[in-house]
Amino acid sequence: MGADVVATVGTDLYIGGRFVAASDGERFDVDDPATGRTLASVASASEEDAIAAVSAATDAAAAWRSTPARARSEILRRSFEAMIARRDEIAELIVLESGKSWSDATGEVTYAAEFLRWFAEEAVRAEGTILPAPAGDKRILTVRQPVGVSVLVTPWNFPAAMGTRKIGPALAAGCTVVLKPASDTPLTALLLGQLLSEAGVPSGVVNVLPSRRSGATVGTMLRDPRVRKLSFTGSTEVGRLLLEQAAGQILNCSMELGGNAPFVVLDDADLDAAVEGAMVAKMRNGGESCIAANRFIVQAGVADAFAAKLAAAMGSLTLGPGLDPANDVGPVINEAAREEIAALVSASASAGSRVLTGGQAPARPGWFYEPTVLSRVDPEDGLLDHEIFGPVAPIVSVADEDEAVAIANDTEFGLAAYVYSGDLARGLRVGEAIEAGIIGVNRGFVSDPAAPFGGMKQSGLGREGAHDGLLEFLETKYLAADW
Numbered sequence: 158m159g160a161d162v163v164a165t166v167g168t169d170l171y172i173g174g175r176f177v178a179a180s181d182g183e184r185f186d187v188d189d190p191a192t193g194r195t196l197a198s199v200a201s202a203s204e205e206d207a208i209a210a211v212s213a214a215t216d217a218a219a220a221w222r223s224t225p226a227r228a229r230s231e232i233l234r235r236s237f238e239a240m241i242a243r244r245d246e247i248a249e250l251i252v253l254e255s256g257k258s259w260s261d262a263t264g265e266v267t268y269a270a271e272f273l274r275w276f277a278e279e280a281v282r283a284e285g286t287i288l289p290a291p292a293g294d295k296r297i298l299t300v301r302q303p304v305g306v307s308v309l310v311t312p313w314n315f316p317a318a319m320g321t322r323k324i325g326p327a328l329a330a331g332c333t334v335v336l337k338p339a340s341d342t343p344l345t346a347l348l349l350g351q352l353l354s355e356a357g358v359p360s361g362v363v364n365v366l367p368s369r370r371s372g373a374t375v376g377t378m379l380r381d382p383r384v385r386k387l388s389f390t391g392s393t394e395v396g397r398l399l400l401e402q403a404a405g406q407i408l409n410c411s412m413e414l415g416g417n418a419p420f421v422v423l424d425d426a427d428l429d430a431a432v433e434g435a436m437v438a439k440m441r442n443g444g445e446s447c448i449a450a451n452r453f454i455v456q457a458g459v460a461d462a463f464a465a466k467l468a469a470a471m472g473s474l475t476l477g478p479g480l481d482p483a484n485d486v487g488p489v490i491n492e493a494a495r496e497e498i499a500a501l502v503s504a505s506a507s508a509g510s511r512v513l514t515g516g517q518a519p520a521r522p523g524w525f526y527e528p529t530v531l532s533r534v535d536p537e538d539g540l541l542d543h544e545i546f547g548p549v550a551p552i553v554s555v556a557d558e559d560e561a562v563a564i565a566n567d568t569e570f571g572l573a574a575y576v577y578s579g580d581l582a583r584g585l586r587v588g589e590a591i592e593a594g595i596i597g598v599n600r601g602f603v604s605d606p607a608a609p610f611g612g613m614k615q616s617g618l619g620r621e622g623a624h625d626g627l628l629e630f631l632e633t634k635y636l637a638a639d640w
Contacts, residue, residue: 162249163344169200170367171350173213174360180205185369187344190256190488191478191523199343202368207335207377210364214306214333215383217361222303222331226281229328233277236356240270240321247348251316252479254342256488256524259479261442268604269317272622275606276325279627283330295639301631303331304409305385308378310371310399311346312391313339313490314445314546320349322606322621323388324363330630332386335364337375341490343367379403386630389413390447393570393615411619411629413447413611415544416572419565420450421587423558424458425579432466434601435550438575440474440528441602443486444548448573448595448603452541453552454561460554464532467550468513471528474548476519488524489547495524498547505531505540505551515548536564544570558583562590571613575601594620 169176183201188194202210221229240247248262257265283301290297307327311319320336327334338346343365350365368374378384379402386409389399393415403410420438422431438450455463477484489495499518506512515529528548534540536553545551555561565574574593578584581598588596594612597603604610611620619629 162246163197163253165246166197166250166344166348167351168197168344168347170202170206170210171347171365172206172210173216173364174354179203180209183369185340187254187341189253190490193522193524196253197344199347199367201370202366202374203370204373204377206368207366207374208381210335210366211306211378211381211383213361213364214335217359218306218333221328221333221359221362224331226283229331230277230280232357233273233280233325233328236353236358237270237273237277239352239356240266240273243352247317247345249480250345250348251342252487254344255313255316256490257442257445257479258484258487259482261487262479265315265318268606269315269321271606272318272321272325275622276329276627279326279624280329282624283627283631295637298636298638300634300636301628302634304630304632305332306383307332307334307386307388307630308375308384309334309336310375310387310389310391311336311338313341314442314447316342316345317349319390320346322610322626324349324353326621326626327388327630328358328362329627332630333362335366335378337366337368337371340367340369340371375399376402379408380405382406385409387411388629396617411621412617413621414572414615414617415570416447416449416451416612416616417542417544417568417570418448418451418573418575418593419591420453420575421561421565421577421591422453422455422459422463423561423576423578423583423587424456425583426459426577427579428459428463428466430599431463431577432470434575434577434597434599435467436470437601438597439550440471440486440548443489445489445546447544449546450550450575450601451545452564453550454555454564455552456561457554457556460552461532464513464530464552467552468530468532471530471548471550472514474528476525476527478523486528486548489526490524492524494546495526498526498545498549501540501543501545502529502531502549505534505538508535508538510534510538510551542568558587562587566592569615572616573597573603573612
């Protein structure tokens with residue numbers, strides 16, 4: 158395993174339906190986080206390459222826009238079937254370049270493919286309306302039209318699913334795209350470009366532009382008047398910068414940004430169910446998820462019992478490379494990420510938090526960090542202000558429901574949240590009071606291609622998935638007519 162699957166992936170830029178070297182010959186290495194060894198050398202796009210990719214997308218735009226919705230739908234459906242047929246191959250590549258566990262990787266491939274199936278079905282549902290004007294002088298007709306050439310910027314933590322969650326609706330709507338994947342995980346995106354082409358996506362409709370020079374390449378595309386859409390998933394910090402750049406061309410923007418998800422456990426909750434949900438909400442992808450439970454807010458009467466149960470569950474996980482299905486948790490993405498996690502945990506422990514399990518990086522190759530539970534964390538602890546993006550669960554004790562909601566909302570972020578209560582009405586009430594775009598009530602897994610995914614406050618703009626995701630790539634045109 159490993160070398161064989163990497164060898165099947167093109168490692169140049171994918172522009173206009175073919176692989177081409179970077180215009181200045183620049184390349185960068187992609188490493189395996191579990192071993193530190195180099196997997197492949199990948200072309201690093203320049204500003205000139207960015208313009209070439211936009212040109213390819215522009216050249217393909219008119220034909221793709223006029224392709225019947227049913228034909229676009231069938232191509233997306235074939236793409237879904239191709240991903241499912243090659244699930245293990247794609248999963249292996251995801252494990253190698255992102256470090257995630259085998260179960261997380263195979264789960265991601267299925268999840269990623271489902272976006273292609275969902276938007277294959279949505280492609281034929283770009284509905285319009287017709288109604289008589291209240292004044293009686295005309296008919297009001299509305300039609301949906303593709304927004305145009307779209308730049309898609311994706312993160313490293315879900316290299317397949319973040320690609321299909323954007324490509325699926327864009328192609329369904331009739332848009333052509335340039336995908337800029339994270340430089341930590343470009344191989345999955347390049348394989349995805351190949352797979353879509355084999356499924357029938359015409360040349361130039363999907364272009365994949367890996368680059369270590371992300372700011373220059375993306376900035377060049379955002380300044381190009383032929384580009385009309387930006388869809389970005391990543392940190393709030395980078396999102397702010399991209400919104401500033403997008404303002405120059407008044408681009409249509411979808412932004413799925415950072416999170417700091419609270420996981421609220423009320424005193425009437427089933428603690429075993431809460432721990433089971435917490436393990437999913439916290440440990441999916443090893444905690445490297447924008448909707449990962451980041452702050453555990455537990456009523457005082459059950460806080461110690463919940464902490465003990467969660468520590469036992471986290472402590473039982475097996476750490477190791479993801480290609481071995483027996484391992485539950487892989488490494489974090491790189492050394493810098495591991496060092497940041499270690500520093501946050503160390504500072505919290507020094508401030509008085511109790512380390513119930515984990516709390517250190519094991520002495521082994523790769524960027525591993527032990528699954529960690531911290532109890533009795535001070536509500537003012539700086540750890541709680543950070544999106545940890547790793548296998549660390551800090552637990553804060555609160556007196557009542559009102560304090561739980563107040564602490565949950567004490568953040569600039571508002572992407573996801575989780576609430577556990579034995580009273581459904583209470584759980585829904587608390588869920589409505591929390592300022593987040595996605596709420597899991599008595600469940601730790603909330604992602605679904607049929608559900609609108611997105612945040613409030615500084616966690617983003619717009620929604621992905623559901624019918625909402627299609628609308629993000631469509632413009633509404635109103636025509637006035639009288640017959």
